[in-house]
Structures are given as structure tokens and as C-alpha cells.
Amino acid sequence: MPLVERELISRIRRLASKRLARNKAGAIVAGIGDDCAVLRIPTGHEALITTDFSLEGVHFRREWQSPQFIGHRCLTRGLSDIAAMGGEPVAVFLSLALPARTPQKWVDGFFDGLLRLAKKFPVPLAGGDTTQSPDKVLADIVVLGAVPRGTAILRSGARPGDGIYVTGALGGAAAETDSFYSQLRRQRSSRDRIGGTLPQPRLTIGRILRERKIATSMIDISDGLSTDLSHICEESEVGAEVWEEAIPRAKFRGREVDLHFALHGGDAYELLFTAKKSTRVPTSIDGVSLTAIGEVTRTKNMIIIDPAQTRRVLRPQGWEHFRQRSSSK
Amino acid sequence: MPLVERELISRIRRLASKRLARNKAGAIVAGIGDDCAVLRIPTGHEALITTDFSLEGVHFRREWQSPQFIGHRCLTRGLSDIAAMGGEPVAVFLSLALPARTPQKWVDGFFDGLLRLAKKFPVPLAGGDTTQSPDKVLADIVVLGAVPRGTAILRSGARPGDGIYVTGALGGAAAETDSFYSQLRRQRSSRDRIGGTLPQPRLTIGRILRERKIATSMIDISDGLSTDLSHICEESEVGAEVWEEAIPRAKFRGREVDLHFALHGGDAYELLFTAKKSTRVPTSIDGVSLTAIGEVTRTKNMIIIDPAQTRRVLRPQGWEHFRQRSSSK
Incomplete structure (x- = not known):
């Protein structure tokens, strides 16, 4: 079943459960559906930001790995960078470009893997960008984290x-x-x-x-x-x-x-x-x-x-x- | 001249001028070269985050647009989202995947366009991800902004x-x-x-x-x-x-x-x-x-x-x- 961008955005919105909108480290004021996500970093904390590509043919192969694994590892790449600073994740943003004929089942599997991991901590999916790609699945995961001022481990x-x-x-x-x-x-x-x-x-x-x-x-x-x-x-x-x-x-x-x-x-x-x-x-x-x-x-x-x-x-x-x-x- | 990832990272580091490391809206505590960038959001402010793909064949064509224009518009996409919330940009992150044989001149032109615009506000390039792509130039721009608490225009x-x-x-x-x-x-x-x-x-x-x-x-x-x-x-x-x-x-x-x-x-x-x-x-x-x-x-x-x-x-x-x-x- 072909995917159009609009459907994908509504899908992401539904998947990005509102129950996740508050976690220990911060809070989403406004999320998916605006020009930017608006977030609160707790007082006395610094913001951490990391971005990591997961590109088909470079970081994964759709024929060799399950969509759940690919989604899980896509988020692991970002969260692991927050861990390496001693930080706590506040919110996740996903830029996702999909070829026109990406099966719905693949997309569901990808989000299943990604959101299961997000739920574990829990960290909300708070926005991102979706577009059609010419031929390959392209994902860029962005994680915003927080750490008490001056304590990030460099x-x-x-x-x-x-x-x-x-x-x-x-x-x-x-x-x-x-x-x-x-x-x-x-x-x-x-x-x-x-x-x-x-x-x-x-x-x-x-x-x-x-x-x-x-x-x-x-x-x-x-x-x-x-x-x-x-x-x-x-x-x-x-x-x-x-x-x-x-x-x-x-x-x-x-x-x-x-x-x-x-x-x-x-x-x-x-x-x-x-x-x-x-x-x-x-x-x-x-x-x-x-x-x-x-x-x-x-x-x-x-x-x-x-x-x-x-x-x-x-x-x-x-x-x-x-x-x-x-x-x- | 073929580009290797390591060279590209040093290049970005050099280009991301340290003079830009402080602007009105926030400050970079640690930038390019760590697992995450560490940033300060001013007291009483909320963080804004936006991510936007610029994909070759979807958002631009290398044969039709100058690298300066492509780099400029890549950042415009992100900054424009911050503007639409009434916010101020704090830092920019660029995930960039380049085909193995991307000419150095093209990369220089792209950064020239992007960094000229960054300098205008000024907002620092504080990190990102670089990797090799199978065939096309893929960029994802992430902008962190700030807005006084409760005043973002939705x-x-x-x-x-x-x-x-x-x-x-x-x-x-x-x-x-x-x-x-x-x-x-x-x-x-x-x-x-x-x-x-x-x-x-x-x-x-x-x-x-x-x-x-x-x-x-x-x-x-x-x-x-x-x-x-x-x-x-x-x-x-x-x-x-x-x-x-x-x-x-x-x-x-x-x-x-x-x-x-x-x-x-x-x-x-x-x-x-x-x-x-x-x-x-x-x-x-x-x-x-x-x-x-x-x-x-x-x-x-x-x-x-x-x-x-x-x-x-x-x-x-x-x-x-x-x-x-x-x-x-």
C-alpha cells in the first residue's frame, strides 16, 4: 500500500502517544503539528542535542534486518549519545523520508521498534519531518536531552x-x-x-x-x-x-x-x-x-x-x- | 577530489567559527567533537526544535542550483520555522551524507551558503552527523531556538x-x-x-x-x-x-x-x-x-x-x- 506524506504525519501523531508527553527530564509544551516543538528544559540544566543518520544501504538493509530492529537501532544511536554525556533524554525527533511504495507493514514495524524503546525510558516522539524519498529509506534521529549545569561528561x-x-x-x-x-x-x-x-x-x-x-x-x-x-x-x-x-x-x-x-x-x-x-x-x-x-x-x-x-x-x-x-x- | 568523512568533520569544525559560539539567545558549552552538543537555554525560556530534510532529487538538484543556494535554503528552512514561533535561534546542527566523489568545491559552496546565512543572525553550527551516502546528497538541518516561557506563537x-x-x-x-x-x-x-x-x-x-x-x-x-x-x-x-x-x-x-x-x-x-x-x-x-x-x-x-x-x-x-x-x- 503506497504511503502519502499526510497519512504518515497523522500516523506518527497517533503513534506518538500523549501519555509520553511528560517525563522526568523535561516536558513538551507543544509537539507534532506546529512549525517547531516547544519544550521545557528543567531549571539549572543544560540542553544536550545529538543527531544520527540511519540510511538504507549505509547503516541498514531492508532485506537483511527486520523493520523493528532498524527502528530500534535508529533510536538507540541517539539515546546512546545522551547516555555517553551522563544525560537524560527529554524528547525525540525523527526526520523520515520513504520511497513512494514503502509497504505500510514496514513502516508500522519501524515505528513499533522505535516507540517500544522510547516507551522504556520514557521519552516522547515530539516532532520531525516526513517526506518522500526517491528510492531509499532515510532516517535522521534527533534527541534532546538534559543534564545538570556543568556536569556533562565530555x-x-x-x-x-x-x-x-x-x-x-x-x-x-x-x-x-x-x-x-x-x-x-x-x-x-x-x-x-x-x-x-x-x-x-x-x-x-x-x-x-x-x-x-x-x-x-x-x-x-x-x-x-x-x-x-x-x-x-x-x-x-x-x-x-x-x-x-x-x-x-x-x-x-x-x-x-x-x-x-x-x-x-x-x-x-x-x-x-x-x-x-x-x-x-x-x-x-x-x-x-x-x-x-x-x-x-x-x-x-x-x-x-x-x-x-x-x-x-x-x-x-x-x-x-x-x-x-x-x-x- | 574525493571526500572522506574524517576530513569533512575537521572541515566543518574549522568552518563553524568559534566567534559564533555565543549569541543573544543562548550559549554553546561544548560543540562539535563530542557525543552531544551541550547548550544553555536562557532562564525563563522554552526550547524550540525543528528538523527539515533537504534531499537531492526531492528538494534540490545539483545540476540546477548552485551549492551556495542549496546550503542557504537548507538553513532557511530551519530558521524560518523558528521565526514562525516568534523565537530566536540558539544553535544549528547539520546531518550531511555525501556520495564518495562529491567535489570539494561543491561542499565548500554548500557550507559557504549555509554559514553566510548563519553568520547574519548570528547562530553557530554546533554539531551534527556526517556520513557517506550511496548516491545522493542528503542533508537534515536541525535548529534549536528559544522563546520566553509561554509566548511561542502556535x-x-x-x-x-x-x-x-x-x-x-x-x-x-x-x-x-x-x-x-x-x-x-x-x-x-x-x-x-x-x-x-x-x-x-x-x-x-x-x-x-x-x-x-x-x-x-x-x-x-x-x-x-x-x-x-x-x-x-x-x-x-x-x-x-x-x-x-x-x-x-x-x-x-x-x-x-x-x-x-x-x-x-x-x-x-x-x-x-x-x-x-x-x-x-x-x-x-x-x-x-x-x-x-x-x-x-x-x-x-x-x-x-x-x-x-x-x-x-x-x-x-x-x-x-x-x-x-x-x-x-
């Missing part, structure tokens, strides 16, 4: 001597994608779909790390540990030593994933943060493990140390979604 | 008896596009480009209409007068009478454009607002004319009255950019 706060930590386990999404590609190469087609596990934005952990003043710097792992750690190093003007054995690896099909996936695999949406040596970092928050994986150094390069204590240079080789980056990046 | 405030007003003159962009199409049909090609006049977001007028409590409802004319007036009617649950002769028509090539362009042409970025009968509306603000074009009515339809006093139903037939909408929309 990438630039890491200092030599700080410990380096990650939440959860890494490499699961990358191992699954890799296995899917291998299957495609063997069989030239696949009935399987990617997206067995829905990535969870670590909002509770981010907030607690801020409230307890644990993290000195923080980022979410969207491009891969090696790449995202390099961002912290650049912004903080420091280096890092990473202990290979300490990196928590996700399980895929019953066994731990290869180091490569944990070190460079994207789409993890775990948090990577640093904390002063003197800070007691809990071993878990909200049921998710926190693992020390290395130390911030004064020399501005990244080193990985293997179990035999051999030191190698660690280059940012993060994968981004369905596009493998060159290691020279 | 679409829903029009009441029967209110006068209907527009700023400036309408139909210029539509007439120019139409002329360009005719030329294309005749010659099968054109060396001309669309974009003779850069549309100006009416931020000063919007702010003054709010400060002086003149407007009861407001919208910007992006989809065409007939369509945007229908949005005010829907949200306010009213109807409208429009006086055909009163509609201010833009000049194109020395003569006034046809009524059709002024009534239904998109991309005008003028303001359409209503004001109580008892309110004295100035004839111009900031050098731009304000014209009474009709009256809000109790019956929920739109009527156009021609010079012979014949009344016809006015249907929303707004054009959107390079896609002509069906009148049944």
Missing part, C-alpha cells in the same frame, strides 16, 4: 593515570554481521536476518556514573572500541594502554567472539569511560558489568598489550555498519 | 474575526521554477540555474510580532499559501476567507507573477499570521511589508473571493519544491 576529561573501563561485552553485533556475510558469500542469499540482539542504550549507567562523579571522560562505542578510544585520546590529548585479555567479549552462538570483533566491531552501544585511579568503580551497575581494560597514558599513542606482555600499536580500525573503513583512517 | 491560536496577514510578496520562487521547467521542456537542457533570489528567514519580524503580542497564530509559507493557511485552519479549528486582489505578488522578470504562483507556490519562507481585529498591525517591519489578505471565519472551510465578489472554495494545492502535489492531498 570526551576531553581523561588524564594520564586514569583507568579505562567498558560496560557489558563487545563484538556481538560485529560477529553476527560477519557470520551473515560469510553465509551470503557461500549461498549467495540468506533467509536469516541480522539483529538477533537489540542493542540497549546505557542511559541508567551513564546517569549513575555522572551522579556519583565516577567518570572523567566518556563516549559510546558505536564505531568500535579502537576508534572510539582514539576519540577520547584525541579530545583529551592523551594516549592509552589496553590489556588485550581484559577486554570483555560478547558471546555469539555459544562462544566468545574473536578479539578482532571486540576490539574493532561497531554497533555495540556500550559505554567507554575513564575514572581516576583513586575512584572506586563498581563491578556492575543496573545488572551490566563494568570492566577495567587499560590505563590512560601521557604519550599520545594507543598501545595494546597481549598476554605475553608484547606491546603493539593499536590503530583505530572501527567498522561502521555495512561499510568497512580503511585502517588508515 | 498554529492553533487563530479565532473567528481575526485578520489574516502575510509578510513580503509571494510566488517568486514558484514562478522562477516554472519558467526554468518551461525552458527545459523547450530546449531539453538549460545553462541557467534556479536560485536568483535567496529566501530570507523572517526572524526579526517573527520576534517583533511576538514581543508586541500582535500575532494570535503563525506559520511560515514553505508549502504554499493555500496549504499553509489550511494548517492554521486545521490546528485552530476555524475557516478562512481570502481576498484574491489583496494577495501581494512577487515580481519575476519585471512583472507580477500569476495568482496561481502566489496562492500555491512553495519555498516562499514568508510568514502567514493572524491578528485580532482590534490589534493595530504595522504596514511594514524591518523593511518588509505586512499585508492583510483575509479574515478568519467560523465555518471550517477556506474561501477565496475574487474582484467580482465571486466566492470559490480554496483548496490546499501547495507545491513542494520539485514535486507537484495532487490537489486531492
Whole structure:
């Protein structure tokens, strides 16, 4: 069934439940249906804004992933950035361009995935833009968040001597994608779909790390540990030593994933943060493990140390979604 | 020269001048280079957010419009929405996806157009997302604005008896596009480009209409007068009478454009607002004319009255950019 823009807007309005219009962090004064959304940021707070594309053929494939997964991950990308600042989400905006013949069922599935995740926190869908696209599904998620003034956890706060930590386990999404590609190469087609596990934005952990003043710097792992750690190093003007054995690896099909996936695999949406040596970092928050994986150094390069204590240079080789980056990046 | 994402990000950082980091309406605490931008909304103010796609093949054509024009209009779309609430812009975020071989010169031109307009107000470019796109240039502009609490001018405030007003003159962009199409049909090609006049977001007028409590409802004319007036009617649950002769028509090539362009042409970025009968509306603000074009009515339809006093139903037939909408929309 073809979709027209007007129908889509009414649909979004209905889906963006009014019950969601108030949450802890802020309030919508006027939402979908005006030129702008009008929102209240609580007194003494700063606003956080993040925008993230989810483009068909770049970040997802409609034939390989369910619409629910695509919608869920689209919002995860935004919420995970709010988590990485220690913030709370206030409202979500979705710009969505759909090809003329997008099946209604696909659109419903996409919103189902996105709004289920939104409901969990809860954060309202407060506006956006809808249009027809020439051929591909194009989504841009914008999340407005709030954080008490002066407390946002930046990438630039890491200092030599700080410990380096990650939440959860890494490499699961990358191992699954890799296995899917291998299957495609063997069989030239696949009935399987990617997206067995829905990535969870670590909002509770981010907030607690801020409230307890644990993290000195923080980022979410969207491009891969090696790449995202390099961002912290650049912004903080420091280096890092990473202990290979300490990196928590996700399980895929019953066994731990290869180091490569944990070190460079994207789409993890775990948090990577640093904390002063003197800070007691809990071993878990909200049921998710926190693992020390290395130390911030004064020399501005990244080193990985293997179990035999051999030191190698660690280059940012993060994968981004369905596009493998060159290691020279 | 091919562009890689990393280069583009550094480029945007350099272009997003630090001199712009403070403006009247708010302040950037942390900008490009972190997971989120951190911003301050002034005390006693509400936040405004708007997002607008500018998609190649839908909203623009690289072969028909200069990159400067495309960049300028991309930001105009967002700023015009802030103007329509009576707000002030605080910061701009740009999500930009570029095909691998986008010429550097095109990218420079696009940013030149966008940043010149940003500088005028001034509003800083505070972040966004950059990625590679499979084939087309895809931009999503997000503008954060601020307005004193409870004073945003909504679409829903029009009441029967209110006068209907527009700023400036309408139909210029539509007439120019139409002329360009005719030329294309005749010659099968054109060396001309669309974009003779850069549309100006009416931020000063919007702010003054709010400060002086003149407007009861407001919208910007992006989809065409007939369509945007229908949005005010829907949200306010009213109807409208429009006086055909009163509609201010833009000049194109020395003569006034046809009524059709002024009534239904998109991309005008003028303001359409209503004001109580008892309110004295100035004839111009900031050098731009304000014209009474009709009256809000109790019956929920739109009527156009021609010079012979014949009344016809006015249907929303707004054009959107390079896609002509069906009148049944």
C-alpha cells in the first residue's frame, strides 16, 4: 500500500502517544503539528542535542534486518549519545523520508521498534519531518536531552593515570554481521536476518556514573572500541594502554567472539569511560558489568598489550555498519 | 577530489567559527567533537526544535542550483520555522551524507551558503552527523531556538474575526521554477540555474510580532499559501476567507507573477499570521511589508473571493519544491 506524506504525519501523531508527553527530564509544551516543538528544559540544566543518520544501504538493509530492529537501532544511536554525556533524554525527533511504495507493514514495524524503546525510558516522539524519498529509506534521529549545569561528561576529561573501563561485552553485533556475510558469500542469499540482539542504550549507567562523579571522560562505542578510544585520546590529548585479555567479549552462538570483533566491531552501544585511579568503580551497575581494560597514558599513542606482555600499536580500525573503513583512517 | 568523512568533520569544525559560539539567545558549552552538543537555554525560556530534510532529487538538484543556494535554503528552512514561533535561534546542527566523489568545491559552496546565512543572525553550527551516502546528497538541518516561557506563537491560536496577514510578496520562487521547467521542456537542457533570489528567514519580524503580542497564530509559507493557511485552519479549528486582489505578488522578470504562483507556490519562507481585529498591525517591519489578505471565519472551510465578489472554495494545492502535489492531498 503506497504511503502519502499526510497519512504518515497523522500516523506518527497517533503513534506518538500523549501519555509520553511528560517525563522526568523535561516536558513538551507543544509537539507534532506546529512549525517547531516547544519544550521545557528543567531549571539549572543544560540542553544536550545529538543527531544520527540511519540510511538504507549505509547503516541498514531492508532485506537483511527486520523493520523493528532498524527502528530500534535508529533510536538507540541517539539515546546512546545522551547516555555517553551522563544525560537524560527529554524528547525525540525523527526526520523520515520513504520511497513512494514503502509497504505500510514496514513502516508500522519501524515505528513499533522505535516507540517500544522510547516507551522504556520514557521519552516522547515530539516532532520531525516526513517526506518522500526517491528510492531509499532515510532516517535522521534527533534527541534532546538534559543534564545538570556543568556536569556533562565530555570526551576531553581523561588524564594520564586514569583507568579505562567498558560496560557489558563487545563484538556481538560485529560477529553476527560477519557470520551473515560469510553465509551470503557461500549461498549467495540468506533467509536469516541480522539483529538477533537489540542493542540497549546505557542511559541508567551513564546517569549513575555522572551522579556519583565516577567518570572523567566518556563516549559510546558505536564505531568500535579502537576508534572510539582514539576519540577520547584525541579530545583529551592523551594516549592509552589496553590489556588485550581484559577486554570483555560478547558471546555469539555459544562462544566468545574473536578479539578482532571486540576490539574493532561497531554497533555495540556500550559505554567507554575513564575514572581516576583513586575512584572506586563498581563491578556492575543496573545488572551490566563494568570492566577495567587499560590505563590512560601521557604519550599520545594507543598501545595494546597481549598476554605475553608484547606491546603493539593499536590503530583505530572501527567498522561502521555495512561499510568497512580503511585502517588508515 | 574525493571526500572522506574524517576530513569533512575537521572541515566543518574549522568552518563553524568559534566567534559564533555565543549569541543573544543562548550559549554553546561544548560543540562539535563530542557525543552531544551541550547548550544553555536562557532562564525563563522554552526550547524550540525543528528538523527539515533537504534531499537531492526531492528538494534540490545539483545540476540546477548552485551549492551556495542549496546550503542557504537548507538553513532557511530551519530558521524560518523558528521565526514562525516568534523565537530566536540558539544553535544549528547539520546531518550531511555525501556520495564518495562529491567535489570539494561543491561542499565548500554548500557550507559557504549555509554559514553566510548563519553568520547574519548570528547562530553557530554546533554539531551534527556526517556520513557517506550511496548516491545522493542528503542533508537534515536541525535548529534549536528559544522563546520566553509561554509566548511561542502556535498554529492553533487563530479565532473567528481575526485578520489574516502575510509578510513580503509571494510566488517568486514558484514562478522562477516554472519558467526554468518551461525552458527545459523547450530546449531539453538549460545553462541557467534556479536560485536568483535567496529566501530570507523572517526572524526579526517573527520576534517583533511576538514581543508586541500582535500575532494570535503563525506559520511560515514553505508549502504554499493555500496549504499553509489550511494548517492554521486545521490546528485552530476555524475557516478562512481570502481576498484574491489583496494577495501581494512577487515580481519575476519585471512583472507580477500569476495568482496561481502566489496562492500555491512553495519555498516562499514568508510568514502567514493572524491578528485580532482590534490589534493595530504595522504596514511594514524591518523593511518588509505586512499585508492583510483575509479574515478568519467560523465555518471550517477556506474561501477565496475574487474582484467580482465571486466566492470559490480554496483548496490546499501547495507545491513542494520539485514535486507537484495532487490537489486531492
